[in-house]
Amino acid sequence: MSYQTVPGPVEGPLADNERLKRESNFLRGTIEQDLRDPLTGGFNGDNFQLIRFHGMYQQDDRDIRAERAQQKLEPLHNVMLRARMPGGIITPTQWLAIDAFARDHTLYGSIRLTTRQTFQFHGVLKPNIKLMHQTLNQYGIDSIATAGDVNRNVLCTSNPVESKLHQEAYEWAKAISEHLLPKTRAYAEIWLDGEKLGPDEEPILGSTYLPRKFKTTVVIPPHNDIDVHANDLNFVAIAENGELVGFNVLVGGGLAMTHGEKETFPRKADDFGFIPKEHTLAVAAAVVTTQRDWGNRVNRKNAKTKYTLERVGVEAFKAEVEKRAGVKFADSRPYEFTSRGDRFGWVEGIDGKHHLTLFIENGRILDFPDKPIKTGLAEIAKVHKGDFRMTANQNLIIAGVPARSKKKIEELALKYGLLAPVSRQREDSMACVALPTCPLAMAEAERFLPAFVTQIEGVLAKHGIPDDSIIFRVTGCPNGCGRAMLAEIGLVGKAPGRYNFHIGGNLAGTRIPRMYRENITEPQILAEIDTLVGRWANEREAGEGFGDFVIRAGIVKPVIDSARDFYE
Template sequence: MDSRVVDRSNDISQPLEALGPDETLKYNSDYLRGSIDLGLLDRVTGGVKFEDNKLMKFHGIYQQDDRDIRDERRRQKLEPAYTFMVRLRLPGGVTTAEQWLKIDELARRHGGDMVRLTTRQTFQFHWVVKEDLKPTIQGLHEVLLDTVAACGDDARTVMAGADPDDSELHAEVVALSKQLSDHIIPKTHAYHEIWYNEAKIASSENEEPFYGRQYMPRKFKIGFAIPPSNDIDIYTQDLGFIAIGGESGLEGFNVVIGGGMGRTDNEADTYPRLGDVIGFIAKDQLIAATDAVMGVQRDYGNRKVRKRARFKYTIDDKGLDFITSEIEARMGGPLEPARAFTFDSNGDRFGWGKTDRGTWNLTLFIENGRIRNTGNYRLMDGLRALAQVHNGKFRLTPNHNVIVSGVTDEKRPQVEALLSEYGIPVDGGHSLLRLNAMACVALPTCPLAMAEAERYLPDLVQKIDPLLEKHGLADTPITIRMTGCPNGCARPYVAEIAFTGRAPGKYNLYLGAGFHGERLNTLYRENIGEAAILETLDGLFARYAQERTSGEHFGNYLHRAGIVGAAEQAAA
């Protein structure tokens, strides 16, 4: 095997070993096969080899262990309690009732009687043991679902706005998200060989005509926003498309490039970045534009230093003008000037909403995206019962909630009766702060988490709510997000109030993002615990209540009052 590859960013041939170790691993993986199939047969361990764990991410699978019992198992000289997270590829977050029922069945059988909705509009199973991986993936295949490219250095599942104001334009955008997702996923036959037991084919240089042996330098996120809702946080995507409609329907998209949330504490060369709007394309240019943008990142992205490999750093290192000109050259002509659009929020609207098709959509609040039964709140059972009678579809929102889509006038009373029976409120049933809250999974399963998020944010919100009530702010919407580390899976850096974990019980506090995701927030306090968090917010809420102008959002007030400095970057 030739150990030399082309480092296109320098247009010279370099030894493979001079690049990052992940690049070597991908190059030598036989197009993502590795030894995964053999590792699945090894019953001596509940886990897989380090190299195969890396490759399995391209198949939508992460090896994890239960960190709540890690120390105890170490004391007992046992290996970690390995299980796996399995994430679906679900373009636009759309699923049928039949698919929902299969996901429910697999979650009860293999996923610890729960399923999680993600901030990228898809499902995750947790607690799947190694011998249940194949049955889980094969079960998904029965209803035409898969986990291809849900993780790894490739283009992840494609998002599309799920705002409940359904329309023909929205339907067309969702259909395009599916078409685009099918186009950009890896073409290797490895997935079918390993998980569906299909016969192995002889690999060739043409097995990955776009990705090649090394795939992308890092993950690549794509999404569609439909104004006036920015529910997908378009400026956080590597590549975003803002739908522009006209009298004849969807005309095309403004193109946004270079967004990304991840950073590393105390490393100034890593940072969140908002995407730049670089121009407009007609809708029939969508595939060509995507290939051009991804091709530029594939060829120029940093393959030596992994923490600098995201597209946002490629743009900053090479310059936006250079990257844009490269994209235009690959498309065969210049982009058109960007067209006017307006965003007014990045949250969800709960309860019933009438569509222009004459049907109803019902948006249900799913706290931190976790679907399970808890006492009289039998969420998992209730949604299963609903799927058994629902004739429409389910849509997952980018804020990990659920829209029951396409309910007819005749079906609406039945839907409401079922929700009441299972203790599921129709209108959200919580404070505005809780309805605008979002957290990542964090502990106990995420290996990167340094602090709690999903399990802690509900308790913290319960303590913040009385402060808002005290200052007459209970009816004021404020976005609040929490992650267990600085990597930003819950998009914290575009929340008006955000927390990123530093250590157990300690967080960095960020303040002042734009209400609809158009401005980054600013680090305000470092490494503080709950008491300091509540004291700080209490004082800020008091000032906000007294000094705000009519309709002024919390983040905007913090900037106007000089409480936080000028945003590092605001979207164009």
Template sequence: MTESNLNFSQKLDEMERIKADSNYLRGTIVEGLADRITGAISEEDTKLLKFHGSYMQDDRDLRDERRRQKLEPAYSFMIRVRAPGGASTPEQWIAMDDIANQYANQTIKLTTRQAFQFHGILKRNLKQTMFDINQSLLDTLAACGDVNRNVMCNPNPYQSDVHAEINQIASDISRHLSPKTQAYHEIWLDGEKVLDTSDQEPEPMYGKTYLPRKFKIGIAVPPSNDIDVFSQDIGLISIIEDGELVGFNLTVGGGMGMKHGNTATYPQVGRLIGYFPKSQVIDVCEKILTIQRDYGNREDRMNARFKYTVDRKGVAWITDELNRRLGWELESKRAFHFEDNGDRYGWTEGSGKHHFTLFIQNGRVKDTEEYKLKTALRAIAEVHTGDFRLSPNQNLVIANVETEKKPEIEALIKQYGLTDGEHYTGLRKNSMACVAFPTCGLAMAESERYLPSLITKIEALLDEAGLNEEEITIRMTGCPNGCARPALAEIAFIGKAPGKYNMYLGGGFAGDRLNKLYKENIDEAEILESLRPILLQYAQERTAGERFGNFVVRAGIVEAVTDGQLFHS
């Protein structure tokens, strides 16, 4: 359904009306920010605010007590700062650290899509925070909302010339597919532009109702699938010949979110439909996005993601429509191979520079009495002449370290006890968790605050089985929306209620196969009781090099899921 023939007398989702009536994402956000009577903004404006990179939240730990005191919820705002490919200069890192200290909750969350995230920002500070972010030459536009989100790619462009080229392509795609509305600059920058990033309205590509739902793009560089390319609406698999990037294999229709109890919703892996030369990457991404704009479901947001459009219309139809819009045909897919979807920890060297990948548990940068991570990273930023790169696994690369600067960086790493995960189990180094409680309004159970302690208890089982060094992916989310991409993990937990989780097993170690529900609505004791015999069996019966996810499928513990439409069967 194209915007030109949208019929608002039909039963479209209410969000379509909100977007259409918003004057290109303006709504009444300015008026809401000026209202000092409440810490909130209107419900419609909260939906529009997402396009600007912010969500309104409240502290759920305080919700009951504030209700008893007849106070409104402890409202605050989350801000997500997009950084294509996870790129950040030391100056930008310091700016993010300042924002965390001055306006947020003194922590920085590194997200699973290589973005910065701040929590606990009060409404009265929201505009100044946005302004300060833009002053650092980063922004929040399209970090959320029914638009193309932060474009992901391998976090270290200095490993090779190919990585650097791909990082630039990620930035180019992000820039090309960004909304063009002036509303962002008017609301947050008083019309001021730090860089000229906008054209004349109306939106030449999105139109006034933008996309039916969010849209995600990622670029993988085999043999690493660190960006989980099959989870993306558009997945680009780099094809490298004789050390040069020649083009991309193309996958379409991946996505992680679903809703408990609704089998019409499911996670899905992207389908591989062909290959194209690198010179066409912007055109291909734009044309696929416009297919979703025109044919995505605008009546039911539960089924509005591109994965459902692909499944409803069929892969062949999507391919034919893409070829028609391009005016040329995709070529046959090229050979590639993925080995894993994790990070390379510790020091690496490439292009004459040095790079240190730091393990950051669940992406939370903060100081504790025992571990001054946030202070340490600021100290490094103050002397570092290279870059910081946020990884898709919520870790951080201190990248592009000059040889003469390496001893100084190494000394700071040692001084603050920063870790590359060397002393952690393979399970912990391959773990991810979303934020969940107390700030996420969608959370049904704990995630980030709980997974580390659960892993400690699972590690006792690993030790019993002699599997402490075994690399196993484990992910947890507090709800089924899939922010930590749990449906691709070898072991996954998706929250159903406080202290209760669905447990899934059998994802591919390289992020190329969905997992399967093993047990439903279980607590910690049941989790440990269920995992122990499986881990012992894996230790005793696995073949050489066999990954845990592959083993549980081969052993018949769960069925292999290669198509999301079979996820609930």
């Protein structure tokens, strides 16, 4: 991809999504009319895409699609809703409300914690969609801008220990989320029966919104639990004597790509420099509006911020942000990421409150035959006086527990299987939803992961290192939801039962792995892991992670500049 001489938009016929947004009347379309159409369980025409801006994706159960076709029935259309929860914090009252809705009004009865630090409902049929939004609104929750060409749910490090610093970082995450939200009243009009008040304006997002989805985070070093390099815009908290003074601003990360198209690739974010905290919202808006105006509206596969930076150059993009924000970036302040995963079990914060992090495999909260964890969390919510914190690794923190309540919370967690022991390897593994509900999935991910992790555990034990682990992630397609392109071992779905096998990421989440084997089967992947782990166990240096070992040993070359060497 070559740099262009004059920064600005790409010239050419616009992608059809641009027409769709322009003609949508600020995201209204004809969604209201579609809701009243009893002839289909789905949404028609442009509305199929427009509901994404309202936080929903139309899906169907792909396991029964063929059976329904034989019966001359349309697919079992339903929607997945993703809530907007900046920083992932939710109250016990809110938790009980979403628990009840999942039980009573979804096909699957589950709550799904996501890698975007929020929850999803899966399997909501058309007659229940409006009820869903109104129920969430009653408890102070919405799904505005959690999908579509807008700024998505803003992530924040789930740090319950440094409570004062975390609270301020969390407040900034909320403020950024509100500042960058669509201002259209379409959501309130359609779902909450809000009054139609006249013309809409979108001063930041514009009348045709962004060229592509946009993701933002606030992160507190040294813990990179939100994977900064997976996101368009990141505010890295810089503290002095425990006080937040500002942020280093990282721009242009992203993991999605398209199989067989080398002009698409994962990319790390660039560090633009340091800003005092009072300039946070101005810089956030400047980055978003620069991407709004310069992003590729001709080819959606090259529409993300990372491709804009590659096309116009980092320095040109940075200079435009400075101009629009009226701020000059200072030199980046020193920081280091040393860890990524969640800290499980009890920890005590500097405020004396206690916090219990629970491992939730794949983020799927449901009553399983041997572990009724959905019921257990509801029982905890009935007595807990603090809050819950959803992590970007699909786990859940019971936060703000006073010492006198620890015993009761722990008893409930044990009773319902929420503290069942798991290996470090299982804690360090993650997958996207994929089949049967995601329409983009090419291979299994969530349903594949548990049994495959058991096999990896067996490989580690075979080579005498059962207590070690590898950051392992699986995505059912190359769109990146499971963040496999920041794993030490990342599997990317290629076809049913087949994956591209990537290795060479690192523990800190600052290196993209390289494809080692293409389009291979589960037994082939396991054989490769067996060989590589055997070498790692015997040849590694003290404290050397798997990803660092395969680079040092020359098994794969590190990805230095993914725009140029990812496919070498």
